[in-house]
Amino acid sequence: MSKPVGPRARPIGVFDSGVGGLTVLRALRGALPGEDFIYLGDTARLPYGTKSAGTVVRYSLQCAAALAARDIRCLVVACNTASASALAALRGAYPNLPVIGVIEPGAEAAVAASARQHIAVIATEGTIAGGAYEEAIRRRNPQIQVEARACPLFVALAEEGWTDGPIAAAIAKRYLEPLFGDQGDDAGGAAARPIGTPDTLVLGCTHFPTLKAAIQAVLPPSVIVVDSAATIAAAVFRQLGPLRPQSTPGQIRWLATDGAARFARVGSIFLGEALDPAAVEIVDL
Amino acid sequence: MSKPVGPRARPIGVFDSGVGGLTVLRALRGALPGEDFIYLGDTARLPYGTKSAGTVVRYSLQCAAALAARDIRCLVVACNTASASALAALRGAYPNLPVIGVIEPGAEAAVAASARQHIAVIATEGTIAGGAYEEAIRRRNPQIQVEARACPLFVALAEEGWTDGPIAAAIAKRYLEPLFGDQGDDAGGAAARPIGTPDTLVLGCTHFPTLKAAIQAVLPPSVIVVDSAATIAAAVFRQLGPLRPQSTPGQIRWLATDGAARFARVGSIFLGEALDPAAVEIVDL
Numbered sequence: 177m178s179k180p181v182g183p184r185a186r187p188i189g190v191f192d193s194g195v196g197g198l199t200v201l202r203a204l205r206g207a208l209p210g211e212d213f214i215y216l217g218d219t220a221r222l223p224y225g226t227k228s229a230g231t232v233v234r235y236s237l238q239c240a241a242a243l244a245a246r247d248i249r250c251l252v253v254a255c256n257t258a259s260a261s262a263l264a265a266l267r268g269a270y271p272n273l274p275v276i277g278v279i280e281p282g283a284e285a286a287v288a289a290s291a292r293q294h295i296a297v298i299a300t301e302g303t304i305a306g307g308a309y310e311e312a313i314r315r316r317n318p319q320i321q322v323e324a325r326a327c328p329l330f331v332a333l334a335e336e337g338w339t340d341g342p343i344a345a346a347i348a349k350r351y352l353e354p355l356f357g358d359q360g361d362d363a364g365g366a367a368a369r370p371i372g373t374p375d376t377l378v379l380g381c382t383h384f385p386t387l388k389a390a391i392q393a394v395l396p397p398s399v400i401v402v403d404s405a406a407t408i409a410a411a412v413f414r415q416l417g418p419l420r421p422q423s424t425p426g427q428i429r430w431l432a433t434d435g436a437a438r439f440a441r442v443g444s445i446f447l448g449e450a451l452d453p454a455a456v457e458i459v460d461l
Numbered sequence: 462m463s464k465p466v467g468p469r470a471r472p473i474g475v476f477d478s479g480v481g482g483l484t485v486l487r488a489l490r491g492a493l494p495g496e497d498f499i500y501l502g503d504t505a506r507l508p509y510g511t512k513s514a515g516t517v518v519r520y521s522l523q524c525a526a527a528l529a530a531r532d533i534r535c536l537v538v539a540c541n542t543a544s545a546s547a548l549a550a551l552r553g554a555y556p557n558l559p560v561i562g563v564i565e566p567g568a569e570a571a572v573a574a575s576a577r578q579h580i581a582v583i584a585t586e587g588t589i590a591g592g593a594y595e596e597a598i599r600r601r602n603p604q605i606q607v608e609a610r611a612c613p614l615f616v617a618l619a620e621e622g623w624t625d626g627p628i629a630a631a632i633a634k635r636y637l638e639p640l641f642g643d644q645g646d647d648a649g650g651a652a653a654r655p656i657g658t659p660d661t662l663v664l665g666c667t668h669f670p671t672l673k674a675a676i677q678a679v680l681p682p683s684v685i686v687v688d689s690a691a692t693i694a695a696a697v698f699r700q701l702g703p704l705r706p707q708s709t710p711g712q713i714r715w716l717a718t719d720g721a722a723r724f725a726r727v728g729s730i731f732l733g734e735a736l737d738p739a740a741v742e743i744v745d746l
Contacts, residue, residue, distance in 0.1 A: 220516050221506055228720045231505050301723070332617035343635060346628050435513045438586070 187212035188412070191239040191247030192338045194222035195439060196331070196382035197254030198446035200278065201428070203409035204252065208416070209357055214246055217443070218461070220434035223331065224257040225300025225381070236262035237269055238461040242271060242431065244418050253277040256299055256404065260308035274415060276425070281411035282378050282404035283312035289400045290376040293320045294449040296355045299380030301326040309380050321376055327351045327381075337425065337445050344390035352377075352394050378402045386445060430456045472714070473697070474533030476524040479507035480724060481619070481667035483731035485563065486586040486713070487696035489537065492699070496711045499531055502728070503746070505719035508616065510585025510666070515588065521547035523746040529555060529640030529715065535701055539563040541584055541666050541689065545593035559700060566696035567663050567689035568700035574685045575661040578605045581640045584665030586611040586666055592658035596664050608659055612636045612666075619668040622730050629675040637662075637679050663687045671730060715741045 188208070190201050194217045203401050216239055218224075224232050236258045240251055245371055251266065251273050253259045259277030264277045279461040286295045286309075304326040313322050329347050338344055358371050379385055385403050392401060430451070432439045440453035473493070475486050479502050486500050501524055503509075509517050525536055536551065536558050538544045544562030550558045571580045571594075583596040589611040593745045598607050614632050623629055641658050662684055664670055670688050677686060715736070719725045725738035 214490070220512060222511070226507070226720070226723060227505060231719050329617045329621055329623070330615070332614045336614055338635075343628070344632050346631060350623075350628060434516050435511070438511060 186247050187214045188247040188250045189214050190252040190254050191216040193224035194219050194252040195443040195446050197404040198443050199385045200408055201383045202447055203405045204412060207413040208407040210424050214429045216243055216431040217439055219432045219439055224255055225302040229261040232257055232261040233265045242459055242461055250274045252393050254382055257302040260269035260306040268361050276412055278404050278408045279308050279312050281407040282402055283294045283309055285407040286376050286378045286402045287313055287316045289402060292375045294374045295376045296323045296374035297378045298325050298327045299379045301328055303380055323355050331383045332388055334386045335442050339386045340390055348390045356395055374414035376400045380404055431459050432456050433461055471532050471534040472499045473535045473538050474499050474528035475537040477539040478503040478509035479504050480728040480731050483728050484667045484690040485539035485693055486668045487732055488690045492694040492698040494708050495720050499714045500718040501528055502724055504717045504724055510587040511542055514546040517542055517546040518550045525551050527744055527746055535559045539667055542587040545588050545591040561697055563689050563693045565595050566599050566692040567687055568594055570692040571602045571687045572598055575736045579659045579661045580661045580664045581608045581659035582665045583610050583612045584615055588665055608640050615672055618670045619671045620727050624671045625675055633675045633679045641680055661685045664689055716744050717741050717746055
């Protein structure tokens, strides 16, 4: 007699304004390799990072509705901007669905990492303007000093695939030097972290993990880099646990609101593997 | 007896996906200083450059409807991507309204400028993928050789306001060297244009005029740069002529679909003067 097979566990829904959330999906798959996922990229309206909070809430509710209609058992908000603006609205609209955003796990990891209670956050304009990371960090420890900086060119760099080389290095230096001081050309050398600068950096945008090496190269070597993609994957794992045998690889269903070819081409940079444009279903929200 | 005052001429409507079209408005105001304008930036859904043609047509029709409802006498499509994809649909929807796009005037100016019949076009991904400049150039002269390259990082650079300095120079070099050859560090010197490279460059995105100096610095000195903002302004002037006395400065009404503060802040880079966020009316399309 064969072992009875239970009903297939419902998938985990993941949405982002575009392809950046694929760094989150990649981390989620690493943590929960047996689960099924549905990924929705709202590519018709990306980026969210430069839009107002009200607009981001409206778009996020539409993304959540499309995923809820596909019977997900958990909603992962893989977009920092949407996590910053829309989490309360999403939880209000779907009281029976666990909704996990990317800000809280990142803030928690940063607070745990920062020995000197001084954290820097880099993100899109929208995330920084909303102040969600600062708020989430200070809620855990009001003594912590937080510096925040919008780095919008990192998004374009990541989407172009120019994630290393002199241009990525120069842009990283220009954005980060005001926060961490000049490390000179010998950034990886013996230079100690200057007194009075942060000891922890939160990558508060899902595009930024692709630039992690270029970013770390201009930081004092002692600075701890908190990757919000990795920390949300850990949070989902803690909350849900693996429901399916880890030995059976899960399936991924791809949804986008526009441009399957570009989704697949640029998305492969973030996912870290090839993505077939024919597998991307275009949906109208 | 005072001179009778005629009815006020209806305004010229201008739309763009965001603030880039303000380089076009700036050129239009220079050509037609006595006219009234209504500018609409679809900031809730920018950028159009990475979206599919069908989506750009839909958004463009919504922008045009908002302007037509405000009784314009001419519609200027200040967005290259929308000009490339949506001009026929707009003319079909508004048969009695002159609709002027940015591609045709730019193509015409480039064909007139290129002595060696070899033109390069730089634009967003969407404009390049659609091939509208190549098509408009070859329609005028099928013998002309056209090279095209998408330069998406120029958009982010312009919006960040990093329009000069080493980062703009390095990005310009990386994008343009494959088209024009290596000019070395002494780009402005006696280096002649290499044989077999284009003699004319079309700035096929409204963001790019803000980077004109950085772009010209990496080009052979003999290359002619065609600025699509300036050429569309000349085309509107030729088609409409000045209807109001040039001595009375025209009024501008500002509409955006999202984010008045960002519209004013980033828009001032493109307009070349300060823009008051309180003057920006947010409209829902």
